[in-house]
Amino acid sequence: MPSITPAIVDPETGTEVAEASGKAALFRNTFFSEPPHADLNDIASAQYPEPIPLPRITEKEVIEAITSSKAFKAPGLDQITNKALQAGRLALASHLTNIFNSSIDLAYCTAHFRRSTTVVLRKPGKDNYTTPKAYRPIALLNTIGKIMDALLARRLSYIAETYDLLPRAHIGGRRQKSTEHALHNIIDKVHHAWNTGQVQVASLLLLDVSGAFDNVSHERLLHDLRARRVDERLVRWIASFLSNRSTNIVVDGFQSRPYTVSTGIPQGSPLSPILYIYYNSSLIQPSNTDTDPEGTTAVTGYIDDAALLAWGDSTEDTCSQLEDMLEKAQHWAHAHASKFAPEKFQLTHFTRSRTRFDLEKGIETAWCNIAPKATCKYLSVTIDTKLHWKSHIEAMQRKVSSTIGALHSLGSSTWGVKMLEMRKIYRGVAIPQMMYACSLWSRGRTSGCGYTKQTLQTLQALQARPARTICGAYRATSAAALNIETFLLPVEQQIEKHNADAVVRMLASKDPGTVQTRAISARRNRYTSPFERIRRSFAAHAAIDLGTSEHIPPFVAAPWRTGPTIYIDNAEEARSRHDIESEKAENICIYADGSGIGGCIGAAAVCLTANRIERTYMGTDATSTVYAAELQGINLALQIAQNTLEDTSSPRQVAIRTDNQAAIRSLVRAEGRSGAYILKQIACRTDTLQDKGHTVIVRWIPSHEGIEGNEAADIAAKEATGWREGQDGSEAADRAAQPEELYAVLSTLKRKSREEAEKKWQGTWRTGTTGRSSFRYTPIPSKRTLQLHSGLSKRESALLVQLRTEKVGLKDFLFNRNVPGVRDSLCHCREGRQTVRHVVLTCRRLRDLRKEHLGGLPGRTNLRGILNSHKLATKTIRFIEQAQILGHNGIGEE
Structure with a gap:
């Protein structure tokens, strides 16, 4: 080999x-070399706390x-x-x-x-x-x-x-945390330093541990x-x-x-990351401002990466603090058989003052002197001394350009990977590279949108290149039209959507009270962190109080918790089992449902045998979703069960029926899901019933199949919103009371960010001056454009896009582009310019061929209808190919 x-x-x-x-x-x-010797002298006399x-x-x-x-x-x-x-x-x-x-x-x-x-x-x-x-x-x-x-x-x-066993700032490898959490944790503290006193300087020292997993004692x-x-x-x-x-x-x-x-722990085992986090937690624990809000040092950990941050009135002060922190880190290394690589340490001072601080001040260590640099790289993000992010943006552009170059090798306008598959590759590889940490670099500047116009134009050009390759369009096709034809969100809106989603995720993983307190104090600051700028912008544009958003904890219940037994059968089997269980008098059968109507969300549970109905109003669709209401319906069903069985000592079976499979599956493994606060209530109620010896099962049943309890729950959920059967929509009946706990669920906030991005895209597309040919076919950006390419080869997709953009190898386009050999724009029939409309609808020379392919089909005289219909567009492609009228390079690029 x-x-x-x-x-x-x-x-x-x-x-x-x-x-x-x-x-x-x-x-x-x-x-697997012999690691350094670990100082274990303290272990023999160690006293351990009570284990869990x-x-x-x-x-x-x-x-x-x-x-x-x-x-x-x-x-x-x-x-x-x-x-x-x-x-x-x-x-x-x-x-x-x-x-x-x-x-x-x-x-x-x-x-x-x-x-x-x-x-x-x-x-x-x-x-x-x-x-x-x-x-x-x-x-x-x-x-x-x-x-x-x-x-x-x-x-x-x-x-x-x-049990809060790990430092809060130890972020990597933990649920509901990401690299963006770690980066914002550092950048927020830098802005805190800049807003302290007469503006302080912050200094960051990045440590490198050689062979971290391999040298574990x-x-x-x-x-x-x-x-x-x-x-x-x-x-x-x-x-x-x-x-x-x-x-x-x-x-x-x-x-x-x-x-x-x-020695060491195996790289590849699912157990290794969490073991190493326990192992180096004492490196992250000291100097953490989570335990000392007034402190001037902080440590952020991401698995085996450690970032030491200090702030003060001078770089002499910050470097002195970092030297003390580094000395403690060295004690940790001696005790843990770990070896630092000082040649890979990175030191950067953060300030926007050009002369006030000594930016050449370094750190003296036992190994060597560490000189500061204008930039450092942490978690694949290049951070510069002024937090303007220019170096990172340039590095990101190079990386994305390399990926796009590889994408070009997968096909052109006439061959290669089909359009829809190539689009999927671009969205799965290049866009994440482009958008990584954009919640930081896109909000680095204090004025405007946070990044320069030149940066936006460069990123727009970056996206236009692969979009052109994806759909096989001519280079003359505008970036706006390419976005429409490939249904790719424009870069500017992608940035806004990613930023909003990132802030919403970070808010959901933190204590909302802490975030709100920080947000209130930040209003008086001269320097506003990227996180806070995005939070304010999204809250203002989306008209949402982010302080009421839900908190999603890492775990809703213990992994070993039994929980309810769930059943999801096919419709026929589910109906049969329902009928059998309903006949058993010892079973308590409760039906749960959630419903959205008129922009309002309601939940309900109905027990026909006990003649009990519980309803609750979940707010508008800006706060809740039908999925959250379905969960709340199950929660209400458990509440009915608790009340019904309050004085019952003998074990009973509680059979809950609902028609939402997603809600049922969430009951099994609830962590990390939207609606976590409801899932936690469901877990508590289920445990209470099971502790008393009762059995809880949740079974899926088909909706609108004439099952009496299901229909009753559906009506009750609608009535919770104020809806009444047979009433005029303008008349609002009383709504049900809201639950004691009601939060804006994560999915509604993400939907709002998507809607805001699409709304802005629609506005810029409507008022734009480029891509007007595509505008005639798609005045509103729509994913339906992609459906036109289902089953088409790359060559066929390219021709369809070229016809819709009118950047195609017909004489009218080629003449306007000054293509050599094209002397005029007239069709060969000499009765008009050779445009897409003329060729497809009126050219007399192509009458018979047109009749063969398009004759007898409805809508054949409407060009917009033809090129917006998959069936007609496919036939038009065959018609154009057999007409053999495409000049220059056919459907190839210019």
Whole structure:
């Protein structure tokens, strides 16, 4: 097999190694080298707090872990795929549950779970791939073992979030958190410094830990887990999980013999990220302003990346503070067998004053002097000293341009990947690269929209290039028309939508009171952070009080919580089971529903046997959704059940019926979902009923199938909004009372941001001066434009777009573009200019061909109707191709 990696230079001898076996040995020495000695003197006398007990693993957890695994992840030595486990999850669940529980009881991780294959992958963006450190080891593990790892990782995450075991500023690898959270956490504090006193300076020091996962000290990790109250049974199992591991290294098709791995945690295990977060939490904990609001230092962590920030009246002051923080970090490194790479440290001073501060002031360390730079790179974002983001925007443009170049290789106007597939690739790869962290760089300047007109024009040109490749349009086609034909949101609106969504996500993951307090104080500040500028802008334009938005916690309930039993059958089976269960007198049957009517949302639950009806008004569709109302209906059904069974001692079955499958599925794994505050109430009510011995089942039933209870619940939900059957829409009846807790759900806020972006797109398209040919066919941007290309080849899609934009190889267009050899714009029939309209509708030379393809079809005399209908447009493409009248390069580009 040919080599896929270049010759690797041995860092000790400087000799090149070309043989795969020699490379494997070098990678082994690099990845699994002997780590520094950890200072463990404090462990022997350590006193640990009371651990948090964890119950036995449940079948529900096993099934969820299997279901949530990626089906086609590469397997380990066992070659069992996740897809196979998913296919047999119901049959395997009880057996795996017993195995996993026995494994923990015995504090023994099965030997074959600890054997792996280490695949060597390039680290992206490196200049030199002849050094071993330019590569990353990825362990391919036993898939059943990874199911157990994922299950235990979720448990560790749950207790960390529920019992506040980790520093708040330790952001990476945690639910409801992202890199944008970490970046805004730093930038907000820089703006805080700028708004303090006579304007302070902030200094950021980025640390780099060499081989973070590979150098983890097992003894120290176990100590850290005990110190943070992890169940002793789980700690002992983790000790076994880490011990006596072995791996084969695979490089260039060569597989080495098994090597023993005595240190570190395996990169590739779902358990490793959360273990490392526990491991380095004491590095993030000191100097955190979460515990000292008046402090002048802060640490932000993102898994193995640590950012130290200090602010003060001078760079001498901030550097002195950073030196103290770095000294504490070094103590952590000694105790944790970790090794810093000071040559990779980055220091940047943040200020917009040119002369007031000494921006050349560096940090003196035991290793070397760290000189400040005008920019630093953190979590793939280039941050400059003035927070104008010019360097990042330029780097982003280069990266996106490279991606677009690769996209061009997938096709042109006459061949290659079909239009809809290529559009999907662009939206899935290039747009995320372009929009990454735009909630920071697009709001860097204090005036206007936050970025320069030149930046916007550059980004617009960046999007126009792939849009032209996607649809096969001529270069003369305007960017506005390209956006319409490919239904790509213009860059300016993409930025606004992404920013609004980012702020809404961050608000949902934080305590709303804290955000509101910060927002109120920020109004008096000279420098406004990007987060606050976006928050104000979105709240003003969308007319929404973001202080009332919902908070989505990392977990709504414990992973091992049983919850209600759910059933989602096909319509016939669901109806049959409904009829059988309804005949059982011991069952309490309650119907739940949510409804939206006239822009208002209502929820209701109906119990026919107990003659009980509960209704609640969920506000307008700017606050709630029908999905949230469906959840509230289930919540009301549980409330009816509680009231009905209040004085009942014998166990009963509570059977709740609803016609919304999404709401039912949310009951099983609720975390991270919109409507979390309702799901939490449902969980509490369900637990209360189950604790009293009652059984709770939630079953899907088909809607509007004549099921009496379902129809009654539907009417009750509508009546909750003030609607009454047979009444004039102008007459408003009394609405039901609102629930005690009512928040704007995340999905409504995201929908509002999308609507605002589309509204602005519609406005600019309507008043624009370019792309008027496309405007005649699509006066309002619509996704229906994409439906025209269903089933078309790339060549056919290109011709359709060219016809709609009227930038096509007909003489009228070619003559206006001064194409050599085209002497006039007249059609060959000499009865008019050779335009799209003339050729498709009136040219007498093409009368017979036109009749053959378009004759007898309704709408054939309306060009707009023809090119807006999939059937007619397809026939028109055939007609144009057979007419053979396209000049110059046919349907190719100019």
